[in-house]
Amino acid sequence: MKITDWAIIFVLIVGPVLWALSLYSTDLQEVNRLQIRYTTSLRTAVQDAGSVLNRNELQQFETGYDSNKYMRADKELALSVFLQSLAINFGIADDSLAQAAFMKYIPAIVVIDYDGYWIYALNEFSSANGEPRLEHRWHPKKPYVYTDGSGNSVGFTLDSYLRVISSTTGEEVRGLLEDLAPVTAVPLLQDAEVFDQVRRSTIVHQIEEDLQQVIAVHNEFTARLGFAYTFTLPTIPQEEWNNTLDDVGIIAFLQGIPVGNHYYNNFALGGGRLRKAERIEGGVDPATGIRYYYFANCELPYNTEEVFARKREAARRGYYEANCRP
Numbered sequence: 001m002k003i004t005d006w007a008i009i010f011v012l013i014v015g016p017v018l019w020a021l022s023l024y025s026t027d028l029q030e031v032n033r034l035q036i037r038y039t040t041s042l043r044t045a046v047q048d049a050g051s052v053l054n055r056n057e058l059q060q061f062e063t064g065y066d067s068n069k070y071m072r073a074d075k076e077l078a079l080s081v082f083l084q085s086l087a088i089n090f091g092i093a094d095d096s097l098a099q100a101a102f103m104k105y106i107p108a109i110v111v112i113d114y115d116g117y118w119i120y121a122l123n124e125f126s127s128a129n130g131e132p133r134l135e136h137r138w139h140p141k142k143p144y145v146y147t148d149g150s151g152n153s154v155g156f157t158l159d160s161y162l163r164v165i166s167s168t169t170g171e172e173v174r175g176l177l178e179d180l181a182p183v184t185a186v187p188l189l190q191d192a193e194v195f196d197q198v199r200r201s202t203i204v205h206q207i208e209e210d211l212q213q214v215i216a217v218h219n220e221f222t223a224r225l226g227f228a229y230t231f232t233l234p235t236i237p238q239e240e241w242n243n244t245l246d247d248v249g250i251i252a253f254l255q256g257i258p259v260g261n262h263y264y265n266n267f268a269l270g271g272g273r274l275r276k277a278e279r280i281e282g283g284v285d286p287a288t289g290i291r292y293y294y295f296a297n298c299e300l301p302y303n304t305e306e307v308f309a310r311k312r313e314a315a316r317r318g319y320y321e322a323n324c325r326p
Contacts (some may be wrong), residue, residue, distance in 0.1 A: 105254055160196075161174075234266070249271040254267070280300065284303050
């Protein structure tokens with residue numbers, strides 16, 4: 001055979017393979033693009049929701065009133081902001097039917113509060129005429145509760161504040177770990193490091209256990225709709241859990257959206273803790289008469305005249321930045 005014949009045979013054999021590889025590469029690029037888009041949309045929505053979890057309209061709801069981690073989590077506002085942000089990023093903000101259909105891709109949303117958590121997921125209830133219905137609703141708030149081998153009950157929070165009920169006397173006491181440890185006989189309270197480990201593992205296990213149950217209900221519901229995808233609880237790394245359990249926050253799951261020949265399956269976490277800005281004071285140097293601004297914890301011999309929220313405000317008022325010695 002001539003060399004040209006071999007060349008034709010080579011093209012006939014290799015050409016379809018190269019064409020198929022080109023299509024596969026294009027599909028992979030599209031899948032990667034969609035996954036990045038969905039992940040960005042999910043994380044943005046969770047961050048938006050986390051930023052509105054706090055409510056400070058009353059003094060007793062402010063961060064730091066009883067604890068620097070305590071706040072009143074506004075789950076309704078957080079949910080509304082999350083769904084609105086997700087709808088905007090997925091291009092269905094003006095389509096209520098599409099938004100309702102999109103809920104089948106959201107098996108669960110968890111709002112982690114200071115002393116317990118809520119799960120927003122499919123929940124069965126009776127309608128006004130007594131018929132059973134299944135739709136996304138808030139499940140009752142679950143406290144973080146641990147029971148030791150002796151039957152003592154310990155109610156955890158996101159820090160060392162706790163509620164203890166003795167199994168022998170039935171007496172209930174509340175307070176910080178360092179205050180309750182000397183006056184109670186509960187073994188868990190005698191070692192701060194063990195206490196923190198048990199507190200974190202209890203909260204994680206409790207949330208994961210409830211999530212498994214609501215995701216199983218979600219699978220039953222979507223199966224009746226002819227949905228082929230099986231929802232599962234993604235593995236959340238311990239580092240992610242540790243960051244989540246440091247403050248009030250929200251966890252959202254987005255699963256089952258087709259991307260190529262695969263399905264999108266991810267989660268995102270957002271925090272809602274308020275971080276108070278340190279107070280900035282403006283004072284006058286008695287020796288020179290020059291006005292300076294500085295943080296409240298600075299040890300400076302200036303006569304404080306004004307208080308500011310930001311350095312820029314102090315500079316506009318004619319104050320110079322002082323050399324702070326905290």
